[in-house]
Amino acid sequence: MRFNISLNICEETIMNYAPALLDILLFDRTTRRNIIWATDDYAERGIEYSASSEIRPELITGFNSMLIRPRIAKSIEAQESRTRGRAEVFTPCWVCNVQNNLVDEQWFGRSSVFNIEGDKEWETTGDRIQFPDGYQKTWKKYIDAKRLEIACGEAPYLVSRYDTVSGSLIPIKRRIGLLDRKLRVVNENTDNAEDWFKWTLRAFQSVYGYEFQGDNLLLARENLLATFIEYYQDRFGEAPTVKQLGLIARTISWNIWQMDGVKFVVPYSCKPQQLDQQLSLFDFGEDQEEVIPCFGCKTGNIREHTGIYCRIYDWRENASLRYVDMVKGERV
Numbered sequence: 001m002r003f004n005i006s007l008n009i010c011e012e013t014i015m016n017y018a019p020a021l022l023d024i025l026l027f028d029r030t031t032r033r034n035i036i037w038a039t040d041d042y043a044e045r046g047i048e049y050s051a052s053s054e055i056r057p058e059l060i061t062g063f064n065s066m067l068i069r070p071r072i073a074k075s076i077e078a079q080e081s082r083t084r085g086r087a088e089v090f091t092p093c094w095v096c097n098v099q100n101n102l103v104d105e106q107w108f109g110r111s112s113v114f115n116i117e118g119d120k121e122w123e124t125t126g127d128r129i130q131f132p133d134g135y136q137k138t139w140k141k142y143i144d145a146k147r148l149e150i151a152c153g154e155a156p157y158l159v160s161r162y163d164t165v166s167g168s169l170i171p172i173k174r175r176i177g178l179l180d181r182k183l184r185v186v187n188e189n190t191d192n193a194e195d196w197f198k199w200t201l202r203a204f205q206s207v208y209g210y211e212f213q214g215d216n217l218l219l220a221r222e223n224l225l226a227t228f229i230e231y232y233q234d235r236f237g238e239a240p241t242v243k244q245l246g247l248i249a250r251t252i253s254w255n256i257w258q259m260d261g262v263k264f265v266v267p268y269s270c271k272p273q274q275l276d277q278q279l280s281l282f283d284f285g286e287d288q289e290e291v292i293p294c295f296g297c298k299t300g301n302i303r304e305h306t307g308i309y310c311r312i313y314d315w316r317e318n319a320s321l322r323y324v325d326m327v328k329g330e331r332v
Contacts, residue, residue, distance in 0.1 A: 009223070009226055011068070011222075012061045012062070012065040014222075014225075015061055019057075021225075021245055022057050023057065024246065024249040024250055024253050025218060025221045025222065025249055025253060026054075026218065028257070028258060029257065029311060029313070029320075030257065030258075030308060030309075030311045033054055034056060035054070035055055035214045035217055035258045036051070036053060036214050036266075036267065036268070037050065037053055037214045038051055038212055038258065038268070039214065041215070042215075051268065052268050055214050055215075068215045068218060070162070071090050071153070071154065071164070072162070072164060072166075072167040090153075090156075090164045091156055091164065092120070092165055093156065093164055093170070093176065094117075096157050096160065096176060096177070097117065097176040100177070100178055101113075101114070103178070107137075107145065108131075108132060108137075109132060113125070114129070115176060124173055124174055129184070129185055129188060139185050139188075139189045143186065143199055143203050143206060144316070145206060146208065147178045147179075147206065147207045148207075148208045148209065149209040150261060151210070151211060152209030152210060152211050152216075152256065153211060153216050153220065154223055155177075155209050155219075155220035155256065157209075158177050158207050158209055158223075159175070159179050159180055159223050159227040160177040161175070161227060161230070172230060172231060172234050177227075179203060179204070179207045179224065180227070182203035182207070183200060183203055186200050186203060187235060196235065197244060200228070200232075200248075201247060202315075204224065204228070204248055204252065205251050205316075207224075207255060208255045208312065209255070209256045209257075210257050210258070210261060211259075212258070212260060212261065212267055214258060217256065220256050221249075221252050221253065224252045224256060225245070225248060225249055225252060228248045229245075232244075251315070254312060254313040254320075255313070258310075259310040259323065260307075263302065263307060264305075264310060264322075264324040264327065265305050265307030265308055265310060266307060266308040266310060268307075269306075270293075270294040270296065270297055270306050271294060272292060272293055272306075273293070273306070294307065303324065309322045309323070309324050310323045310324075
């Protein structure tokens with residue numbers, strides 16, 4: 001059996017193949033509930049689609065199937081609205097490639113490792129990737145090197161399944177995402193299915209991304225899962241097992257998470273503070289309370305928010321941690 005995956009991944013297909021997969025992709029590891037919409041784009045459909053409501057399987061399958069669509073498939077009006085409301089813009093693949101090449105140039109100490117840049121284009125290098133001499137620069141170290149895409153949207157820097165301008169699918173051999181590069185290295189350095197999956201899983205465990213809006217976050221998670229399926233089918237000629245998909249999906253649900261990137265908390269989770277006021281001549285003997293913003297929202301101190309601080313997972317240490325605790329530069 002093979003998955004037939006197009007640009008717009010259908011949640012119905014995922015649920016029909018293995019219902020638990022969609023549940024995992026919608027799960028928020030911090031709140032232990034589902035991710036929320038965090039956008040009013042769907043609010044006209046009812047209270048269950050309001051910004052603070054959870055995205056549940058029944059809201060995006062059945063009659064609601066194909067509700068969530070990539071930016072390229074949205075109307076121009078919808079694209080412009082999201083640009084105005086959330087500064088959401090698309091990054092052309094060639095720009096992602098140029099910037100990802102800079103990352104690899106620093107790691108390898110040389111340029112044009114995975115491809116040669118042209119005028120808004122690139123040509124994939126054909127030879128096997130050569131790694132620098134020394135213990136610190138092996139192919140396994142490259143797989144484990146952590147990468148993060150901030151405000152990731154549909155995660156074009158991590159995986160480049162489709163051209164963000166034309167919407168056409170990009171062949172595996174031409175993909176330029178940070179995870180795509182790791183999977184190329186896995187393909188070139190493993191010769192059996194067991195090792196291939198072991199190091200592919202580690203590659204997924206090494207890439208991270210966060211996003212505010214729930215629909216974009218789900219698209220990003222689906223793009224990573226689809227990337228795994230596509231690479232697996234390209235290598236082995238069949239679909240991966242449900243168990244393998246579950247392990248990859250679990251990793252994705254930890255590593256691609258929903259967060260307010262300014263506050264480092266779950267969107268809309270900050271609560272106002274209430275301060276007791278002294279009685280005045282006009283209080284008529286009743287206690288009064290003044291509602292003021294969350295301390296962090298008022299002061300700008302990232303550690304004073306009343307919201308739920310997001311947690312991520314360190315797979316090599318086998319432990320979860322708060323993202324805010326990794327931040328070195330404090331904003332006050």
